[in-house]
Amino acid sequence: MDRLAAPIYWVADIPTRVLGWGNTNIQSRSQLLDENEKLSRENLILEGRSHQMAALRAENVRLRSLLNSTALLQDDVLVAELIGVSPDPIRHQLVLNKGARDNVYTGQPLIDAGGLMGQVVAVSEYSSRALLITDATHSIPLQVNRSGVRVIAEGTGALGTLEIHHVAATTDIEEGDLLVTSGLGGRFPVGYPVAVVSKIERDPGQSFATVEARPSAALDRSRYVLLVFTAESGVAE
Amino acid sequence: MVDREQHGLWIIWVSFLVASILAVVSLPEWLLWARPEWVALVLIYWTIALPHRVGLFTGLIVGVGLDAIEGAVFGQNAFSLMIVSLLSQVLYQRLRVFNVPQQSGMVFMLIGVNQLICQWVQNLQGTGAPSSLFLLPAISSALMWPVVFHVLRSLRRSYRIL
Numbered sequence: 001m002d003r004l005a006a007p008i009y010w011v012a013d014i015p016t017r018v019l020g021w022g023n024t025n026i027q028s029r030s031q032l033l034d035e036n037e038k039l040s041r042e043n044l045i046l047e048g049r050s051h052q053m054a055a056l057r058a059e060n061v062r063l064r065s066l067l068n069s070t071a072l073l074q075d076d077v078l079v080a081e082l083i084g085v086s087p088d089p090i091r092h093q094l095v096l097n098k099g100a101r102d103n104v105y106t107g108q109p110l111i112d113a114g115g116l117m118g119q120v121v122a123v124s125e126y127s128s129r130a131l132l133i134t135d136a137t138h139s140i141p142l143q144v145n146r147s148g149v150r151v152i153a154e155g156t157g158a159l160g161t162l163e164i165h166h167v168a169a170t171t172d173i174e175e176g177d178l179l180v181t182s183g184l185g186g187r188f189p190v191g192y193p194v195a196v197v198s199k200i201e202r203d204p205g206q207s208f209a210t211v212e213a214r215p216s217a218a219l220d221r222s223r224y225v226l227l228v229f230t231a232e233s234g235v236a237e
Numbered sequence: 238m239v240d241r242e243q244h245g246l247w248i249i250w251v252s253f254l255v256a257s258i259l260a261v262v263s264l265p266e267w268l269l270w271a272r273p274e275w276v277a278l279v280l281i282y283w284t285i286a287l288p289h290r291v292g293l294f295t296g297l298i299v300g301v302g303l304d305a306i307e308g309a310v311f312g313q314n315a316f317s318l319m320i321v322s323l324l325s326q327v328l329y330q331r332l333r334v335f336n337v338p339q340q341s342g343m344v345f346m347l348i349g350v351n352q353l354i355c356q357w358v359q360n361l362q363g364t365g366a367p368s369s370l371f372l373l374p375a376i377s378s379a380l381m382w383p384v385v386f387h388v389l390r391s392l393r394r395s396y397r398i399l
Binding site: 004005008009011012013015016084085086087088089090091093122129135136137157158220 | 254257258259260261262263266269270272302305306307308309359362363364365366367
């Protein structure tokens with residue numbers, strides 16, 4: 001049925017694409033020069049960091065082999081473009097322009113520059129539909145990056161808020177903690193940033209603390225997203 | 238006679254197609270909740286204008302299509318649009334003699350019913366709206382009704398769809 005949806009979204013997206021084309025093509029020379037300069041500066045910094053990363057990765061592999069543990073593989077990614085978002089403000093779904101033709105599979109994780117966005121829930125030939133982590137029907141196993149505490153974050157139906165349930169009042173979790181994927185459940189790869197804890201309320205009368213987190217990915221702004229092919233792709237349904 | 242029955246069928250389907258596209262066009266965030274129910278509006282118009290040709294079955298087909306497009310629970314829009322077309326079929330004689338503002342009032346009620354049914358289904362699924370904002374499309378649809386009415390009527394007259 002998604003085969004029917006994709007062309008409709010594609011047509012509905014035309015005004016946005018035309019505007020985007022206009023924005024990129026009707027820019028002044030000085031603006032372009034400024035942007036170019038900014039990007040090459042950014043590129044320099046990132047390149048420097050990636051050299052550092054290479055050294056760290058080599059060191060990590062050596063240490064892991066010393067510890068006799070399995071090597072962490074680097075994940076492959078595929079760039080996909082958004083062709084539509086769900087018209088219902090409650091339903092947080094995206095329609096992407098990559099489908100079964102590009103080996104997209106159900107359950108595939110979706111990230112942007114900031115962090116994890118969601119997962120693919122339906123695939124057709126040339127398009128796919130992804131569910132965001134903030135959808136009310138979505139839950140995701142996470143880990144506090146600082147302390148290693150495992151939690152489950154549920155979507156609330158509001159962009160910008162995840163709820164974390166069943167956190168005992170004594171759990172080591174603080175505002176500002178980074179939550180990363182724990183890899184438990186086998187659906188999401190380990191170690192992608194997902195959200196930052198934004199609010200904790202410890203009420204002595206309640207058995208659990210109320211914890212809210214803000215997703216790190218730009219869920220309502222990204223136009224290009226990355227589909228991640230994990231090392232052991234094709235997780236059982 | 239058969240020829241006359243089939244006349245202009247494509248206009249009806251094209252109008253539904255355009256409505257489905259309008260139903261998914263991206264809107265600024267502050268307008269998201271107020272998106273008019275374009276498909277239901279077009280369905281109401283055709284049901285009132287041609288009750289012998291457009292009715293429950295059309296509602297079913299268009300609704301299933303809308304379910305697929307929106308990624309909704311299968312049958313949610315099909316069911317609510319069938320109810321809307323059923324109600325418009327019952328009311329078409331009265332609606333025809335109303336002037337446009339009075340029709341807008343009825344459209345407000347009909348879209349309200351449509352929204353309530355969709356909300357029930359979504360609540361069962363666990364994705365209900367947190368507030369009464371889901372009724373906002375009833376108001377925006379009623380405001381858009383005069384536009385839809387005049388556009389579709391001039392289409393129907395110029396193509397002589399009976």
